[in-house]
Amino acid sequence: MKHKPFFWFVLPSALAMLCFIFFPIISVVVQSVHVAHEQVIKVVETCDLFGCKESTTVDQDATDALRAERPLGQFAGLTTYADINHLAIDEVGDNWRQSNSWREFGSQMLNLPFYKAIGFTLTFTFIVTPLVIVFGFIIAVAVNAAVQKIRGPLIFFSLLPMMITPLVGALILFWMVDARGIIGATLQYLAGDPDLSVKASTPLTWIMLMVYGVWHSAPFAFIVYYAGLQSVNQDTLEAARVDGANRWLQIRHVIIPHLLPLTTFIALMQLMDNFRVFEPIVSFSAEAHATSLSWAIYNDLGGETRQLSSAAATSVLTIIGVAILLSPVLVRTWREFDRK
Amino acid sequence: MSSKAQRQPAAVTFLVVLVLAVWMILAAFPFLWTLWGSFKVEGDFFSKANWANALTGKLTIVETGGVFTGDGYYGAWIQEEFWRAALNSTIVCFFVVTISLTLGTLGGYALARSTYRYAFWFLLAALIFRAMPPITLVSGYLPVFFQWNLWGHTATTIIVLVAINQPFTLWMLHSFFKNIPAELDESAMVDGCTRFQAFRNVIIPVMWPGVITTGLFSFLLAYNDFAVTTMLLSKENQTMIPKVASFLGTTQTKGNVMFAVSSVVSVTAPLFLMVLFFQRQIVGGLTAGAVKG
Numbered sequence: 078m079k080h081k082p083f084f085w086f087v088l089p090s091a092l093a094m095l096c097f098i099f100f101p102i103i104s105v106v107v108q109s110v111h112v113a114h115e116q117v118i119k120v121v122e123t124c125d126l127f128g129c130k131e132s133t134t135v136d137q138d139a140t141d142a143l144r145a146e147r148p149l150g151q152f153a154g155l156t157t158y159a160d161i162n163h164l165a166i167d168e169v170g171d172n173w174r175q176s177n178s179w180r181e182f183g184s185q186m187l188n189l190p191f192y193k194a195i196g197f198t199l200t201f202t203f204i205v206t207p208l209v210i211v212f213g214f215i216i217a218v219a220v221n222a223a224v225q226k227i228r229g230p231l232i233f234f235s236l237l238p239m240m241i242t243p244l245v246g247a248l249i250l251f252w253m254v255d256a257r258g259i260i261g262a263t264l265q266y267l268a269g270d271p272d273l274s275v276k277a278s279t280p281l282t283w284i285m286l287m288v289y290g291v292w293h294s295a296p297f298a299f300i301v302y303y304a305g306l307q308s309v310n311q312d313t314l315e316a317a318r319v320d321g322a323n324r325w326l327q328i329r330h331v332i333i334p335h336l337l338p339l340t341t342f343i344a345l346m347q348l349m350d351n352f353r354v355f356e357p358i359v360s361f362s363a364e365a366h367a368t369s370l371s372w373a374i375y376n377d378l379g380g381e382t383r384q385l386s387s388a389a390a391t392s393v394l395t396i397i398g399v400a401i402l403l404s405p406v407l408v409r410t411w412r413e414f415d416r417k
Numbered sequence: 418m419s420s421k422a423q424r425q426p427a428a429v430t431f432l433v434v435l436v437l438a439v440w441m442i443l444a445a446f447p448f449l450w451t452l453w454g455s456f457k458v459e460g461d462f463f464s465k466a467n468w469a470n471a472l473t474g475k476l477t478i479v480e481t482g483g484v485f486t487g488d489g490y491y492g493a494w495i496q497e498e499f500w501r502a503a504l505n506s507t508i509v510c511f512f513v514v515t516i517s518l519t520l521g522t523l524g525g526y527a528l529a530r531s532t533y534r535y536a537f538w539f540l541l542a543a544l545i546f547r548a549m550p551p552i553t554l555v556s557g558y559l560p561v562f563f564q565w566n567l568w569g570h571t572a573t574t575i576i577v578l579v580a581i582n583q584p585f586t587l588w589m590l591h592s593f594f595k596n597i598p599a600e601l602d603e604s605a606m607v608d609g610c611t612r613f614q615a616f617r618n619v620i621i622p623v624m625w626p627g628v629i630t631t632g633l634f635s636f637l638l639a640y641n642d643f644a645v646t647t648m649l650l651s652k653e654n655q656t657m658i659p660k661v662a663s664f665l666g667t668t669q670t671k672g673n674v675m676f677a678v679s680s681v682v683s684v685t686a687p688l689f690l691m692v693l694f695f696q697r698q699i700v701g702g703l704t705a706g707a708v709k710g
Contacts, residue, residue, distance in 0.1 A: 090587060093579055099546075105556055149560075233692060235440070236699065238444050244661065252451070252462070258463060258468070304703075
């Protein structure tokens with residue numbers, strides 16, 4: 078395709094992405110190095126019978142004028158990044174000097190909002206992703222072994238947890254896990270503890286969020302693997318069988334190597350999606366026990382006072398995280414393209 | 418196909434049936450439970466005495482006189498005006514899907530036909546954009562939207578969702594167009610068509626299967642979105658998902674959690690129908706990206 082028609086064909090979608098994805102990223106970076114203006118203080122002298130007094134008040138007009146004139150706020154450099162809600166450099170230093178063991182250091186770090194969020198986000202990402210791959214594979218193999226006739230309904234029900242809105246899917250699970258819901262009541266019965274509450278315990282909340290994550294994403298891995306299984310070379314499988322490979326060896330040496338390229342694809346998509354974990358935390362109202370980077374931004378933006386600079390700084394740190402996560406894939410794609 | 422070639426030993430059959438049975442319960446039971454429970458009163462859905470009350474509806478009979486009650490639905494749809502949110506969702510989804518597909522088919526077609534290096538860079542940039550969590554972008558929109566008075570309008574949200582949708586749409590349509598032989602439009606151009614005429618008269622008639630599949634996923638993204646819609650829409654323009662979330666804040670204290678339950682069921686129903694009718698396209702779409710790399 079020639080340059081000129083190409084340009085006109087991609088222009089609308091390029092403009093959309095430029096204006097609403099690329100510029101916002103720049104805007105976030107700029108915002109994160111600014112903070113809101115301080116209020117303008119003026120000194121007023123009031124005189125009465127007993128003499129004159131000086132008092133300070135907020136000059137509302139001047140403050141508004143300043144804010145209107147320079148809406149970005151004042152330049153603050155990297156101070157927002159260093160404050161207690163983000164990288165908390167001073168506090169981390171104090172912790173490091175004062176704590177006696179790694180354990181103590183770790184638990185102190187999890188009290189800082191940013192480290193609490195990133196701790197959960199990374200744990201979630203790196204526990205849920207492998208589990209999704211394993212469970213998706215098991216389900217795919219099982220469905221593939223089922224009779225042709227029931228595969229349609231099996232796939233239909235398998236798709237549901239993935240297609241459901243994350244917020245809504247998490248809510249459905251949350252209501253069942255409630256102490257008065259069916260799963261919550263069963264857990265209490267099994268544990269023999271009538272006061273057991275998943276919501277009140279940090280480890281149980283983390284586990285519940287991850288169970289939700291696997292439930293929600295396993296169908297994706299399943300579908301991709303299932304499609305891959307349809308294209309396994311039957312001759313190779315037959316040959317393995319003739320050579321005396323049992324079921325497990327067939328899976329181990331024929332099917333898994335065949336599905337390996339699909340695994341990188343699933344892992345990539347899952348890493349990207351799990352890193353942005355957000356809705357389940359809102360649904361489970363789990364913020365007391367678990368927060369994520371996306372939730373931290375949401376929390377800054379919502380509410381009465383919109384803390385735009387703080388949200389922007391967390392956003393930039395999140396984008397850096399995404400970039401680190403994505404870099405192996407990008408490097409690989411680049412090399413492959415260069416070879417072609 | 419493998420069952421013909423080899424007979425399964427009983428142990429393997431048992432294992433397969435077990436895995437499938439457990440998975441089916443995990444996948445389907447929560448939905449059935451919530452659907453059933455949405456027609457009960459709160460005392461039954463969250464039963465302190467016995468969870469089986471949710472099945473038999475003991476308190477529902479006491480409070481309303483019947484085994485099933487539509488109170489939750491009435492409260493959510495009429496009293497709390499959930500119908501307005503449903504209407505807003507319909508508008509947002511319709512426009513997001515149409516605009517996404519229009520921009521996406523043009524761009525995806527060009528990317529599939531261009532042999533130059535910059536097409537590859539374009540796709541790579543789209544992949545990076547795809548990885549950005551939407552909420553990080555929202556924090557970039559807010560100050561600008563406030564200043565230019567764009568905040569709160571449905572149109573703004575539609576355009577934002579279209580843009581966030583673009584990377585995915587481009588990748589998907591690009592791989593669909595790659596499957597349509599290039600000879601088709603090239604021969605039209607040899608006959609004197611311009612590039613756009615070739616696209617219009619030759620490609621558009623054969624592209625619908627791919628476009629429908631991509632449209633389903635665009636719809637899902639717009640319908641399921643929470644981060645963007647909750648932050649960018651004013652209260653009267655709210656779509657269904659932020660509305661459900663707002664029920665959590667206000668109604669849990671009022672004891673009307675059943676409003677949230679019934680609205681959750683209402684949100685799920687269209688998705689259920691969509692999977693039912695378009696299962697083949699969805700499966701095809703999910704695997705298209707993987708199989709073609």
